Amino acid sequence: xxxxxxxxxxxxxxxxxxxxxxxxxxxxxxTSEVRNGLCLVNAMHITASVFINDDERxxxxxxxxxxxELAPHAPxxxxxxNCTGEDNGDAHLKRQVMGREVVVxxxxxxxxxxxxxxxxxxxxxxxxxxxxxxxxxxx
Amino acid sequence: xxxxxxxxxxxxxxxxxxxxxxxxxxxxxxTSEVRNGLCLVNAMHITASVFINDDERxxxxxxxxxxxELAPHAPxxxxxxNCTGEDNGDAHLKRQVMGREVVVxxxxxxxxxxxxxxxxxxxxxxxxxxxxxxxxxxx
Amino acid sequence: xxxxxxxxxxxxxxxxxxxxxxxxxxxxxxTSEVRNGLCLVNAMHITASVFINDDERxxxxxxxxxxxELAPHAPxxxxxxNCTGEDNGDAHLKRQVMGREVVVxxxxxxxxxxxxxxxxxxxxxxxxxxxxxxxxxxx
Numbered sequence: 246x247x248x249x250x251x252x253x254x255x256x257x258x259x260x261x262x263x264x265x266x267x268x269x270x271x272x273x274x275x276t277s278e279v280r281n282g283l284c285l286v287n288a289m290h291i292t293a294s295v296f297i298n299d300d301e302r303x304x305x306x307x308x309x310x311x312x313x314e315l316a317p318h319a320p321x322x323x324x325x326x327n328c329t330g331e332d333n334g335d336a337h338l339k340r341q342v343m344g345r346e347v348v349v350x351x352x353x354x355x356x357x358x359x360x361x362x363x364x365x366x367x368x369x370x371x372x373x374x375x376x377x378x379x380x381x382x383x384x
Numbered sequence: 385x386x387x388x389x390x391x392x393x394x395x396x397x398x399x400x401x402x403x404x405x406x407x408x409x410x411x412x413x414x415t416s417e418v419r420n421g422l423c424l425v426n427a428m429h430i431t432a433s434v435f436i437n438d439d440e441r442x443x444x445x446x447x448x449x450x451x452x453e454l455a456p457h458a459p460x461x462x463x464x465x466n467c468t469g470e471d472n473g474d475a476h477l478k479r480q481v482m483g484r485e486v487v488v489x490x491x492x493x494x495x496x497x498x499x500x501x502x503x504x505x506x507x508x509x510x511x512x513x514x515x516x517x518x519x520x521x522x523x
Numbered sequence: 524x525x526x527x528x529x530x531x532x533x534x535x536x537x538x539x540x541x542x543x544x545x546x547x548x549x550x551x552x553x554t555s556e557v558r559n560g561l562c563l564v565n566a567m568h569i570t571a572s573v574f575i576n577d578d579e580r581x582x583x584x585x586x587x588x589x590x591x592e593l594a595p596h597a598p599x600x601x602x603x604x605n606c607t608g609e610d611n612g613d614a615h616l617k618r619q620v621m622g623r624e625v626v627v628x629x630x631x632x633x634x635x636x637x638x639x640x641x642x643x644x645x646x647x648x649x650x651x652x653x654x655x656x657x658x659x660x661x662x
Contacts, residue, residue: 246385246524246662248559250630281387282521283424285561285626289637291576297484298430303464304476311455311477316589325581334585337576341586341621343480345575348424348487348626350519352389357517359428378635380628382560382661383521384385385524420526421660422563436623437569442603443615450594450616482619487563487626489658491528496656498567522660523524 249277249381252289257371260318263305264366266295266377270349271356273379280354282383286364287346290375292336294343294367312339312369336369343367351383388416388520391428396510399457402444403505405434405516409488410495412518419493421522425503426485429514431475433482433506451478451508475508482506490522527555527659530567535649538596541583542644544573544655548627549634551657558632560661564642565624568653570614572621572645590617590647614647621645629661 251273255264270286286295298304316338321327324334347364350357356364366377390412394403409425425434437443455477460466463473486503489496495503505516529551533542548564564573576582594616599605602612625642628635634642644655 246560248661250559250628250635281389282385283422283519283561285628287626287628289640291637291639296480298476298480299465301465301468303467304473306464307473307477308480315454315593325584326577326579328581329579334582337582338585338589341574341576344483344622346626348426348485350389350424350426350517352519357389357519359430359515359517361430362428376637378628378637380561380630380635383387420528421524422561422658435619437615437619438604440604440607442606443612445603446612446616447619454593483622487565487624489528489563489565489656491658496528496658498569498654498656500569501567522526 246382247277247279247384251379252376254374254376255366256374257368260371262368262371265300265363266366267364270364270379274351274381277381279351279381279383282351282381284349284351285346285380288377292333292340292370293375294340295347295377296343296367297347297362297364299361300363315342333370339369385521386416386418386523390518391515393513393515394505395513396507399510401507401510404439404502405505406503409503409518413490413495413520416520418490418520418522421490421520423488423490424485424519427516431472431479431509432514433479434486434516435482435506436486436501436503438500439502472509478508524660525555525557525662529657530654532652532654533644534652535646538649540646540649543578543641544644545642548642548657552629552659555659557629557659557661560629560659562627562629563624563658566655570611570618570648571653572618573625573655574621574645575625575640575642577639578641593620611648617647
């Protein structure tokens with residue numbers, strides 16, 4: 246069994262944003278030399294997500310609006326978590342809707358995807374360097 | 385390490401629906417001859433889900449109503465994604481709530497489940513042939 | 524390839540509650556003697572979750588309030604599932620938001636976590652003994 250570990254670092258300038266990381270994850274698969282196996286990609290921060298969906302600007306605007314409806318950022322006093330001095334209570338909720346991680350099959354050395362599947366890093370409390378983990382096992 | 389890959393194809397006649405795929409996934413485990421390992425089951429389309437819950441008709445009606453409240457289909461103009469000519473903006477949101485994938489343990493050649501766990505394909509933009517992926521690794 | 528399986532049992536006294544299980548999952552990793560691999564942790568019941576977030580009391584209160592807004596327990600008659608004689612329709616919905624499972628990388632024998640990641644069992648229909656599964660594969 247082979248295994249490979251890699252961190253990817255990002256700074257999303259605003260509070261929230263999505264970045265397509267599919268190419269970087271495929272590069273990690275290439276480096277691993279795993280032909281068949283599983284690839285875990287997870288946020289290492291608890292106010293960020295990794296998810297799979299479409300790389301379409303309108304959809305990302307829809308996610309932004311919808312997540313703000315489900316768990317609004319302001320007023321920050323609505324979240325007990327913010328009594329700790331944080332202002333990111335909403336980000337911990339948004340991340341649960343979008344998910345912490347994805348597990349992707351590797352087949353013949355490629356991420357085994359349907360035609361529109363793309364992997365995104367979803368940031369809900371940006372403005373600083375944060376990272377995610379890629380862990381690959383297989384043979 | 386053994387590995388096995390299989391696609392399952394479905395046509396859900398209406399726009400939305402749930403189908404119990406537990407038996408088909410267990411058949412894939414049987415074919416793999418893996419006795420202990422992990423089984424990934426994921427939608428290959430981004431307007432569909434794979435999730436684990438109860439096979440109970442009332443619950444599925446509750447999911448249908450609740451998801452329509454959280455992310456209504458109409459009016460389709462409320463989603464920027466639909467400016468591309470699609471009418472499935474809501475389906476991309478519903479799929480995030482229900483999830484893209486499940487990872488299930490395989491123990492002694494069986495899906496290692498609690499008493500009520502069943503795997504479902506959840507369709508939110510049906511009416512055409514769509515598929516999911518089963519990828520199994522183990523020994 | 525090594526593999527290891529372990530159940531963890533809990534009784535959450537009230538209807539809902541969160542319990543930090545990170546230490547117990549690390550103990551399962553220690554027992555497995557896996558140095559590099561993947562660790563699946565999933566609820567075996569369909570009204571409970573396993574998720575990763577912060578061990579902060581205010582945040583947990585925020586989750587409790589927010590999940591009650593998204594899928595209120597009462598009136599129980601709002602859920603068709605409760606026509607079966609159950610009163611836990613809401614718990615099946617809350618569990619979808621928080622998730623059934625997490626997959627965690629194992630690196631050098633440790634759960635490969637960012638600084639604030641902690642694993643929680645989330646109970647939405649408590650008051651009785653329930654269990655979760657830890658399945659580890661790797662080498």
